[in-house]
Amino acid sequence: MFDITSADSIIKFAKKLKGQTLRLACGEEIEKHGYKGKGNFGQILEKFYFGYEPNSDSEPDFKEAGIELKSTPLKTLKNGEYRSKERLVLNIINYLEVHQEDFENSSFWKKNAHLLLVFYLHDKDIEILDYLIKLVDAWQYPSEDLKIIKHDWESINQKIKDGKAHELSEGDTFYLGACTKGSTALKSYRNQPFNKAKAKQRAYSLKQGYVNHIIANIAQEETAVYGKIIERPEILEQVRTIEEIVILKFHPFYGKSAEQIEQELGLQLNQNAKSYFANLTNAILGLELGQKIEEFEKADIQVKTIRLKENNIPKEDISFPTFEYRELIETDWEDSDFKNILESKFFFVFYQFEGKNLILRKVKFWNMPYSDIIEAKNVWVEIVKTVSNGKIVKEVTKKGVRKTYFPKKTENRVSHVRPHAKNAADTHELPIADKLTGLTEYTKHCFWLNASYVKDEIYLK
Template identity: 60%
Template sequence: MYNISSSESIISYAKMLKDKTLRQICEPEIEEHHYKGKGNFGQLLEKYYFGYEPNSASEPDFFEAGIELKSSPLKVLKNGEIRSKERLVLNIINYLEVHKEEFESSTFWKKNAHLLLIFYLYDKDLDILDYYIKLVDEWKYPLEDLNIIKRDWKIISQKIKDGKAHELSEGDTFYLGACTKGSTSLKSFREQPFNSQKAKQRAYSLKQGYVNHIIAKIAHEEIAVYGKIIKKIEILNNENSIEDIVISKFRPFYGINDSNIEAKLNLKVKKSKQYYSSLSKAILGVEIDKEIEEFQKAEIEIKAIRVEENNCIIQSVSFPAFKFKQIYEESWRDSELKDLIEKKFLFVFFKKNKFGYYLDKAKFWNMPYKDRNEFRMIWLKTKKVIQSGNIFKDYARDKNGNIRYSKKGHPIRKNNLPKLKESRVCHVRPHGTDSTFTYPLPVEDKKLKIIEYSRQCFWLNASYVRDEIYLK
């Protein structure tokens, strides 16, 4: 079928899968498969197409050619564009061994230096044998990406050396993450070498944003909509990290008011809710209507925050509105919110003075372990309220006991979701003031007898942003 010692032969054979399904190309023996579980597409591919038994060996799947096979699902967006459905999980991190390794001779690099990637269109309504294989190609990391990935690997390794394997987070790094792998049960916890506390099993993974970049490259899509903030020569210099390069671009503007920053950059930024985020992007040298390539790969979000003269931050920081049914059905480990709070953020603080707001500081931040646990408790409380059907508490009333109404004439409702005073880290409340924007409820509300409720968000408390991000 192919020469096991030849990467060209293996890749050529793999490309015969493109635009086909496993049922079409592997009949009739594949019809009687018995593989179960999340990774069974890859297992079927290995056994029935490439002709070897699925395994968890530390060497590449095609050892003689030095190629590792990975399959990954795609999703179709509403506009018809193709994107990765999830991060690309690589090999398990062996806490007891990785701290002894150097990158070039590490198990990670030996296994994942040369990838053979097979992307298929996921469809929950189809049998796994009928998933359409959309893209097939090899992947070798461009040098500028490799330098970042090498730094990421060293950050993960150092955290293990520091006895903090249990505190690992995908927000610690840029392109190469350390994602949880396995169930939430105790059997998925592992010993770590420099701390008696067990750590959740984790695997190296390429972040979803980086996988989308790979997909665009393989599909030869036009990626001119992205702007780059880092020159190749900057990242190839091992003295520089992404953090160093990005922050160095902000420093010359520290202490300068927003209007003067515009003048220095010779541009006019439209006044809107996104004004300070747009100004931050302009400082980085990226056109306002373009996404930042490096941030897209690393899934970094810019949070532009206004600070009052007394260091008070008035506005809490919101996450996207959540769907009640989604929280009702998912576990914390697989939740969208867990992924969101593990990400890395770039906070840019503009502080008020008599002339307006000036650029005070910029810093990268990801949530500490103890605060992620606090967020988890608030998420679990939210899930419990949704499950019980006790979201509605009462109508807001004035001092005379009369129901209060919004400016749009809707009665203001109070609910039992976690409030600001319940946690130093986060709370739940609506995003916006229009209660007519609703999501379906999985359980009917017991008091109102309704099956939908106004959209809600998780928020980082403004005081938390001040104390734990701005002032630290």
């Protein structure tokens, strides 16, 4: 077994799990586990391998050694590398108490300062006891990450102190998020101390991008494709936030054309290439062309380059990835891809046309306000209803153009749905055949942010 007072002993015992399944590691006794629900892999692991009863104590799982055990699923990419299937959920945020804490003595830090991570390969086609455990190791936060995580924790706490626990969003922060925890039912809402409005129960979580960073470290994957904005942690002490560091790098180029910026940075880029603006952004940030921005990847930040017309309206609406119709109606709002996107943190780079030249106007970190997320939710509700009822096509014109019931730009201030496909034959399967046409597949569609919304609520604010 292991010594419960020794971190090294616990970690060494845990590492024996690598390459095994719960069934192999725990023996016949495990067949009687009886655990049901989303977190049962972790519960089985705790009881049948480490020998303690699963609990929701505020102390770490191995309190004598100060170690918290977490298990989380992996997926495999086509190149064989592992990636996190989801964010890593930590402890529940107690709105009524956390506002009295500071970071160093917080329940979050006491519980999560030293993590023992067990990553297993998720496979929906096999029993949970046969999931293969691929990576096992301890994790403590590097100093530059810890500074950002501390600032994230303080940002979450400040929102609770401001009576806005019900407006918390994962887009508020960088590496440490406040994710929803529990069903959409009223029973998962909680009182908050400085506002009578009930707040959805939330938990601290490490964002999926940050978990991928941990996985790459444990698996010792090549990280040369990443470039750091913050090479020296002490920079974070001179300048309060990562946002300020990034924005200051762009300031000297405000009012200059893309071509001028290229010249000043000694670049010769292909202006017709899809990667043109990404390369320009990298160069401004002091990174090599083609490198991923490590801090942005860890924080799941979505970088969007926007080209504005002379009237300040973006040349195009902003598209998101296409959705699968079947998945759309089988997923509730809280777990939907659309909500996850809307709760992301974005980094906008705004260029404006002056004749044929594109002038850098400003950059901005942004996440959607709570009230706008609720407004955009109406678009999601509408399309789920449309697809579920099999009432997609309203009419087919004489020219063969299909008019749909999907939410239009004129019907919602924030968002709309329209095609995002190579052509009409580029389709996804429908869960229910369309009643008017009998189609069982339909052209790929996605959610879009309205250009007018981007102008009014992001660029001009």
